[in-house]
Amino acid sequence: MTIPPAGTLLARRITECKIDPSGLDLVVDAFAGVHLDGAPGWLTGEDPRDLGVELTMPNLPRDLQLPPATTHPHRVRVDVIAEDLIRIRSGAPDHWAFDDNGTGLGIVTDPLAGGADGAVAGRVDEGEQEIALRAGATKVRIGRYPFSLAIERSGDTILRTSDRLRQVAGLPTAPPLLRRQGKHSISFELGTDEDITGFGEQFGRLVKNGQHLDLRVEDALGTGTGLTYKPIPVWHSSAGYLGFLNTGARVGCDIGHSMPSVLSLTNDDDAIDLYLVLGDSIPSRLTRYTQLTGRGPQPPLWAFGYWMGRCRYHSRAEMLDVAEQMRTEQIPCDVLHLDPDWLVTDRLNTDFIWNAERFGDRAEFIAALREYSLRLSVWEVPYIDPASPLYPDAEAKGYLVRTASGEVAHLQGTPTPDGRPRALVDLTDPGARAWWQGLHRAFLDDGVAVFKTDFGEGLPDDAALADGTPPVHAHNLFPLRYNAAISDGIGRYTGRSPLVWGRSGWAGSHRYPGQWGGDAESTVAGMQATVRGGLSYAVSAPGFWSHDIGGFFGPELTGPLYVRWTQLGALSPLMRAHGLRPREPWAFGAEALETTREWVRRRYALLPYLWQVAKESAENGWPVMRPLDFHAPGDRVGRGIDDAYLLGRDLYVVPVFSDSSDPVRRTFWVPEGRWEDLYTGEHYEGGRYAERLCTLEEMPVLARDGAVIPMLDIGLFADEGVGGRGVGASVWG
Structure with a gap:
C-alpha cells in the first residue's frame, strides 16, 4: 500500500x-x-x-x-x-x-x-x-x-x-x-x-x-x-x-x-x-564505538610540535623570512603552512599546478625549509575551477560530480569570489579517486609533509555520485570520502602514518586525523566557542582535533588575546597558529613575543606526555582532549563544564578567556582528587570551585596527584623565573 x-x-x-x-x-x-x-x-x-x-x-x-x-x-x-x-x-x-x-x-x-x-x-x-x-x-x-x-x-x-x-x-x-x-x-x-x-x-x-x-x-x-x-x-x-x-x-x-x-x-x-x-563511562563506550567504525593512526611525532601559518604567505622569500625569524627568536617550530598562493589558479580551486614564479622549484623550497628543521603543509580543496588547465580532461574522463540530469554539478553553499561555478571531484569513482591521489604524489616525493584538506562542505543536493550513494546521504558523506582519499593516498605513497588537517567531517571522520575547528572569530567569544566545539567533537569523533590560534578572522587581534589563545593552543592536542592576518609571535609586541615563546617551549617540554597520550588515544579510540566526566562519570558538575578540559588523563587545562593585559580572576571547577599546578606548585582539592588571579603570563595547568608527567628538560626554568621550579629531571611527579 x-x-x-x-x-x-x-x-x-x-x-x-x-x-x-x-x-x-x-x-x-x-x-x-x-x-x-x-x-x-x-x-x-x-x-x-x-x-x-x-x-x-x-x-x-x-x-x-x-x-x-x-x-x-x-x-x-x-x-x-x-x-x-x-x-x-x-x-x-x-x-x-x-x-x-x-x-x-x-x-x-x-x-x-x-x-x-x-x-x-x-x-x-x-x-x-x-x-x-x-x-x-x-x-x-x-x-x-x-x-x-x-x-x-x-x-x-x-x-x-x-x-x-x-x-x-x-x-x-x-x-x-x-x-x-x-x-x-x-x-x-x-x-x-x-x-x-x-x-x-x-x-x-x-x-x-x-x-x-x-x-x-x-x-x-x-x-x-x-x-x-x-x-x-x-x-x-x-x-x-x-x-x-x-x-x-x-x-x-x-x-x-x-x-x-x-x-x-x-x-x-x-x-x-x-x-x-x-556502558557506564564515555571511554568504554568510545572504545566499543570505534571497534564498530574504526580508529585513526597515531600521527607522527613532529605533528605535535608548533605549526605556523597565515592566509596568506605570498612567496618563498616571505616564508623563509618567517623561518629565519623563528630561529632568531628561539621559538621551536616544526611546520610552516602554505595556503592557496602556491597555486597559479587559486580561489577555491586545486589543480596541483605549482606556482614556481612565487615559490621557485618546489623540491628546492622544501629543502630550504628543512635547513630550519621545518616541514611544509599545503592547502587544498576538492574543487576545480573551469579556468584550470586540468578541467577539460577531468570533465572528459568523467571525474567530476554530476547531477541527476547528467550535467556537471556546481559547488553549493560557499560563495565563489568571481561568480564562476566550481566543479567537485567525484571521489566515489575509483578512477577519479586514483587520479586525485596521484596528483599528490609529486608533492609527497618532494617532501610535502601534510595536506590541509580545507572545505568539502559544498556537494549540492542534486548530486548523483558514481558509487550510487543515495542522494539524501551524499552531502554529509562527501567530507568522509574526501579526507579518506587523501589520507589513504598519503599512507600508501609514504608508508608512514598519514596526516591531514581537515575542516569538514561526519561520522567516521575520526579515522583520518587530524581536524581543526574551522574559522573562529578572533574574539573572546570565538575562543570560548572553540573550546566548546572541541569538547563536543571529542566525544563524537574521538581523535586529534585542534584550532586556529588567534582565530581566523574578525576584529584586529589584540596581543593579550593572542597570548591567551596561544596558551590554550600549547595545551591542545595539536598546535597551529593561523589567520587572515599575521599570527607570528613577534607581530604582537615584545611582551606577547616573550610569553608566547615560553608557552611554545612548554609545549615542547610536554612532548613525551603528549606522545604517550596520543598512543593511548589511538589504541583505545579515545580523544586527546577530554571533558571532565570522561574519567569521572559520577561528576555531575564536571559533566557540564565546557570552559576547561582534561588533556589526557592527568593534566587539567583551564584557559583564561580574556583580551585584557591586566590580571584576570579565573573561577574554575576542580575535578575530584588532589591536583598541583604544573608550573607554580599550587595545590587544589577537587570536588569544589577554585579561584585564582592569573597574570597574562599564567594559565592554570593542573597535574593529577600521583601522576607521572614525562617532560623534556629544555631549559624552560633555568632562571627559576616561573614559580621557582626547575625541571632538572625528565619526569614530573
Whole structure:
C-alpha cells in the first residue's frame, strides 16, 4: 500500500514476531496520524480509548476528526550484536537498510565490532503484552500494543521510548516511531537527571539538553553562526549509553527543546538505523564505538610540535623570512603552512599546478625549509575551477560530480569570489579517486609533509555520485570520502602514518586525523566557542582535533588575546597558529613575543606526555582532549563544564578567556582528587570551585596527584623565573 505524500504514520501495533539467532524481526501496523492544530497531541483512526484519550476531560477538543483506521506496513528489527551493542532498524519494510550489514554507507567498518559471528547467547520471552529479549545483563523489552521499546542493564532502565508521555487530554505527544514525508523520527524519554552530550563539533554549550540541532555539514562561515563544519550523529547519555545513527542524511535533533522530557531524532530518510552502545563511562563506550567504525593512526611525532601559518604567505622569500625569524627568536617550530598562493589558479580551486614564479622549484623550497628543521603543509580543496588547465580532461574522463540530469554539478553553499561555478571531484569513482591521489604524489616525493584538506562542505543536493550513494546521504558523506582519499593516498605513497588537517567531517571522520575547528572569530567569544566545539567533537569523533590560534578572522587581534589563545593552543592536542592576518609571535609586541615563546617551549617540554597520550588515544579510540566526566562519570558538575578540559588523563587545562593585559580572576571547577599546578606548585582539592588571579603570563595547568608527567628538560626554568621550579629531571611527579 502506498503512503500519501503528505501522510504521517505512527508505528503502533506488533502483529508478528520472527525470532532468529541474533534478534527479532517485527511486523508492525502503522496508523495514519494527525497532529492537533494549536495544541500538542497526536490522533490516529484507532479507538480513542486504545490511544489513551481521556474522554471525560472537560477541555477535550470537540469534533475530533479522526483519520482513517487503515493500517500501513512497517518493520522493526532488533539485533543484539553483543551484550553491550544493540542495533535497531525501523522503517518501510522494503527499505535497503534492512538488507545492509551496516557497512553500506562507509561509516561502519566492522559490523560485528570485533565479534566472532554476530550471534550472542540470548533468550526471547513472548508474553501477551510484551516481548523480552535477554542477553547477559541486557534486556530489551518491546511492548506489543501500543508499541514501545526499553533497554535495561542489570535491572536499570537505560533508555525507553517516549510512549508514556501525554498531554492533559491523554493524547500522546511524542510517538516512539513516526514516518512523515520521507523522514523518520524516533523519540526517547529523557530521565529527570539525564544529560546529553555530543552530536559533533557544536559550538554551543556542552550539555545539549534544551537545544535543537540541525546535523548537516556546512561551510559555517565562523563558529558563532549556528552552523557547523563537523556535525556527527553520535551522542552520549549520562544514563549509560552511546547512540549512533548510521546515516549520511540530514538529522534534526530535538534534545528537550520542544518538549523538555523528550529526545527526538528525525532522519531525512524513510528509515532509522540506530546503534546503541551500553556502558557506564564515555571511554568504554568510545572504545566499543570505534571497534564498530574504526580508529585513526597515531600521527607522527613532529605533528605535535608548533605549526605556523597565515592566509596568506605570498612567496618563498616571505616564508623563509618567517623561518629565519623563528630561529632568531628561539621559538621551536616544526611546520610552516602554505595556503592557496602556491597555486597559479587559486580561489577555491586545486589543480596541483605549482606556482614556481612565487615559490621557485618546489623540491628546492622544501629543502630550504628543512635547513630550519621545518616541514611544509599545503592547502587544498576538492574543487576545480573551469579556468584550470586540468578541467577539460577531468570533465572528459568523467571525474567530476554530476547531477541527476547528467550535467556537471556546481559547488553549493560557499560563495565563489568571481561568480564562476566550481566543479567537485567525484571521489566515489575509483578512477577519479586514483587520479586525485596521484596528483599528490609529486608533492609527497618532494617532501610535502601534510595536506590541509580545507572545505568539502559544498556537494549540492542534486548530486548523483558514481558509487550510487543515495542522494539524501551524499552531502554529509562527501567530507568522509574526501579526507579518506587523501589520507589513504598519503599512507600508501609514504608508508608512514598519514596526516591531514581537515575542516569538514561526519561520522567516521575520526579515522583520518587530524581536524581543526574551522574559522573562529578572533574574539573572546570565538575562543570560548572553540573550546566548546572541541569538547563536543571529542566525544563524537574521538581523535586529534585542534584550532586556529588567534582565530581566523574578525576584529584586529589584540596581543593579550593572542597570548591567551596561544596558551590554550600549547595545551591542545595539536598546535597551529593561523589567520587572515599575521599570527607570528613577534607581530604582537615584545611582551606577547616573550610569553608566547615560553608557552611554545612548554609545549615542547610536554612532548613525551603528549606522545604517550596520543598512543593511548589511538589504541583505545579515545580523544586527546577530554571533558571532565570522561574519567569521572559520577561528576555531575564536571559533566557540564565546557570552559576547561582534561588533556589526557592527568593534566587539567583551564584557559583564561580574556583580551585584557591586566590580571584576570579565573573561577574554575576542580575535578575530584588532589591536583598541583604544573608550573607554580599550587595545590587544589577537587570536588569544589577554585579561584585564582592569573597574570597574562599564567594559565592554570593542573597535574593529577600521583601522576607521572614525562617532560623534556629544555631549559624552560633555568632562571627559576616561573614559580621557582626547575625541571632538572625528565619526569614530573
